[in-house]
Amino acid sequence: MERRDSRAAAKQGGGQAASSGRARPDRAGKQAAEISGRALGRTIEALMKLPGIGRKSAERHAFAILAMPDEEAAGIAQAILDLKSSSRSCNICHTITEDQICGICSDERRDNSRICVVEEPSNVLVLEKSGVFRGRYHVLLGALSPLDGIGPEDLTIDSLMQRLRAGAVTEVIVATNPTVKGESTALYLSKLIKPLGISVTRIAYGLPVGGDIEYADESTVQRALEGRREL
Incomplete structure (x- = not known):
């Protein structure tokens, strides 16, 4: 009876399973920010927007970036900005290129x-x-x-x-x-x-x-x- 009551309470409390102990994505992001700082939490959330990157992978990549020398981390950031600013569609075939024609x-x-x-x-x-x-x-x-x-x-x-x-x-x-x-x-x-x-x-x-x-x-x-x- 107690177990049934606990399940009902979990359902009423926003669908969090009492037995799983897993934090929801938004809560997990807040926990990361609370533990290690807002910048790390934002980086993890940003990396999770990439296809195939879950929270575990995002956390691993974020800590890897944090451990890099400043110039390497800056190089990654600049490469992403350059990719976005210089890439366009080929006028003929529509693939990605930096010129009018690939x-x-x-x-x-x-x-x-x-x-x-x-x-x-x-x-x-x-x-x-x-x-x-x-x-x-x-x-x-x-x-x-x-x-x-x-x-x-x-x-x-x-x-x-x-x-x-x-x-x-x-x-x-x-x-x-x-x-x-x-x-x-x-x-x-x-x-x-x-x-x-x-x-x-x-x-x-x-x-x-x-x-x-x-x-x-x-x-x-x-x-x-x-x-x-x-x-």
Whole structure:
């Protein structure tokens, strides 16, 4: 009976489980500030905004920064500020660059007959590491998601179609992520592109369904590109 009463009390007191002893994120942040100072608490909270960084990792990174020489910590802070201030989208493919046109688009040695379409700039980096693809890229800056209010007009699809109508491209490799959004985007692109007489292929399922190209290793990406199929 006492245990049942304690559970009820925990529920009424904001949903904190009496038996777990775990502090909620906001409370944990206050505890960090109280123990080690507000600056450390703010740093931990800031690091937790990065993808894949939980509280434990954020605390570890924060203490690592604290232990660095001042010039190294300042270098990290300055590098982040420089990244934000100097980065922009390539005027052609929309990947990240510091110039109007990225290094890949300005490289005359690349194969102009093939374009690989990806969702995000980070995907370009992964595909380049595989060393298999030597064509051009096009970054959609997202994927179709009607439930989230993201339609064709919110992506760089118009820009892609303009590039294709120029006539140099014979194959479009759709390398959107193997997710529901990525698959629906691939099918939509196929319907748009095929009437132009251009071959549309899809990367193979060496990549896990529901996964993200960004987290695939080079050999997996290589197999996915080499095993691509006609859409």
